[in-house]
Amino acid sequence: MSRPDAGDPAPEVPARDLVRWGTVKAHRRLEAWTGTIDGTRPTLLFVLHNSGGGTFRYAKAVARLVRGSANVIYGIGIRERRLILCRNPDFRDAGISFNLPAEIPDLISTAGRLGVARVNVVHALGFEARLAELLLAWGLPYDITLTDYHLAAATPHLLDENHRYIGDASRTTTRRDRPGFVDNAERIVACSRHLAASMREFWPDLDIVASAPIDAPAAGYAGAVWRPVWPGAPLRVLLVNASLRLKGARTFARAAEIAMANGLPLEFHLVLDATHPQRVTVDLANVIQYDSDQHQLSSAVASVVSQAKPHLAWFPFEAPETYSFVLSDALENRLPILASAIGAIPERLHGRRLTWLMPPDTSPEGWLAMLTRLRTFRLCLRPVRKPIGDLPPARPFFPDVFMEPLRGWRQHPLP
Structure with a gap:
């Protein structure tokens, strides 16, 4: 095969x-x-x-x-x-x-x-x-x-x-x-x-x-920092390598198009490995792109978080992540996280506040509905988790x- x-x-x-x-x-x-x-x-x-x-x-x-x-x-x-x-x-x-x-x-x-x-x-x-x-x-x-x-x-x-x-x-x-x-x-x-x-x-x-997990920092890893969403301001959403198919490129690109066409108050900040041959280009006014490479991706995320101050990170994964260092970068920067409940993502986010998991086959419209709801309620929603009790202990x-x-x-x- x-x-x-x-x-x-x-x-x-x-x-x-x-x-x-x-x-x-x-x-x-x-x-x-x-x-x-x-x-x-x-x-x-x-x-x-x-x-x-x-x-x-x-x-x-x-x-x-x-x-x-x-x-x-x-x-x-x-x-x-x-x-x-x-x-x-x-x-x-x-x-x-x-x-x-x-x-x-x-x-x-x-x-x-x-x-x-x-x-x-x-x-x-x-x-x-x-x-x-x-x-x-x-x-x-x-x-x-x-x-x-x-x-x-x-x-x-x-x-x-x-x-x-x-x-x-x-x-x-x-x-x-x-x-x-x-x-x-x-x-x-x-x-x-x-x-x-x-x-x-x-x-x-x-x-x-x-x-x-081999990279969990001693402090702050399980926590998340809430940043207020002011009335009239867009929800600033960080994505990392979401221009790759495995990371949700099709879902993200379509969601950004729909958000742009409907004037949704969402602003996407995309950090990507610009050297990757399979990246997907998203050329829209509501998408701000930050080019990096695989060696500097982690530091690029930290820099964008410091400058753009995103309200949350979004990971619309379409394939089962077995670990996910882009998730590690979001955790390191203590961001609220919206992600697909697939692969190792539920176990790595288990018990964490300001974290919402969605089915991996969620449509672009479904993701946008959740992002809009998070903005409306200023991220003050109960965490959405997936049980992990059936997994072998680590x-x-x-x-x-x-x-x-x-x-x-x-x-x-x-x-």
């Missing part, structure tokens, strides 16, 4: 600073890396695909949590034929490229020089066959961190040919053959309770841990449980 929601094949990495293994520059770069690796700590290798986005952000968040007890390097798999070792996935063009399978022995030797003691497979889309070969040759213990459905379903986001969610009841109809390396993983952890529950439907014979996994297998790791100098 095709993967209609996988997007275009991941682009090749820019070659500005990328060096190929076997060159003098590659060996110099490796020497520089070994000079900055703490040889008294184990090194973890995080395997990722080349498309970036939330997967990179999740991997980097985990890396920050373990940096006090481990070094982290990244391996970016590309189209079954290359793997790029790098220190930061956002700057993978400053890495070392290995041609596979010819340079697998060199890659294994290089990982040894960097002290790699364990592998964390975060995403393998477009690299699964070669990854299976690599893991077997490495012989290192490894975990799998699930951030979407790509290892279990024919489509990573469970969308049909029209890029629409197939529905909870039809999830397992997209089941694909399970990659062999999944069964040999020491641990499998899902980034949310909903993803863990869903993956257990695909893999009922495997133990899948539901991780607690447990704090990162960093302590994640690092448990390496507690007895012996210190040794790097070669």
Whole structure:
């Protein structure tokens, strides 16, 4: 089955600073890396695909949590034929490229020089066959961190040919053959309770841990700041990456058109990754657009919140979000939230004030009716939630449980 929601094949990495293994520059770069690796700590290798986005952000968040007890390097798999070792996935063009399978022995030797003691497979889309070969040759213990459905379903986001969610009841109809390396993983952890529950439907014979959120700040995360909506003023609505189909582009674009045509007092502030090839352009007077990129999206949201002072954030998600860092940004900025009750969104917003969840198939007119009602009542409406009692309990996994297998790791100098 095709993967209609996988997007275009991941682009090749820019070659500005990328060096190929076997060159003098590659060996110099490796020497520089070994000079900055703490040889008294184990090194973890995080395997990722080349498309970036939330997967990179999740991997980097985990890396920050373990940096006090481990070094982290990244391996970016590309189209079954290359793997790029790098220190930061956002700057993978400053890495070392290995041609596979010819340079697998060199890659294994290089990982040894960097002290790699364990592998964390975060995403393998477009690299699964070669990854299976690599893991077997490495012989290192490894975990799998699930951030979407790509290892279990024919489509990573469970969308049909029209890029629409197939529905909870039809999830397992997209089941694909399970990659062999999944069964040999020491641990499998899902980034949310909903993803863990869903993956257990695909893999009922495997133990899948539901991780607690990894980026929850200590203060203010569960709260929201109410900002008054003055009579005669528009309701200022923040959207983040809603120009992408998975994030609700069709719903948002149509809602903005209807609001504009009917003179509704709504003002949409859209922060988007302007570099994304699948973004949808919305050119309307009631839509104020702020261009950013995937690396600066979080800081762009904070800047827009400070300047535009939106009354709430709106997330008309059409596909099941397995975690959602754009939601994290809204939570970090303590915004009231109107969102689709889909995927991990209900669990991440559970018990929060000034939060309203709507069915994911709500029409643009239905969303506009709710936005208008929120403006009329100045956001003073009871929260609308979705029960989450049927989901498996979450447990704090990162960093302590994640690092448990390496507690007895012996210190040794790097070669």
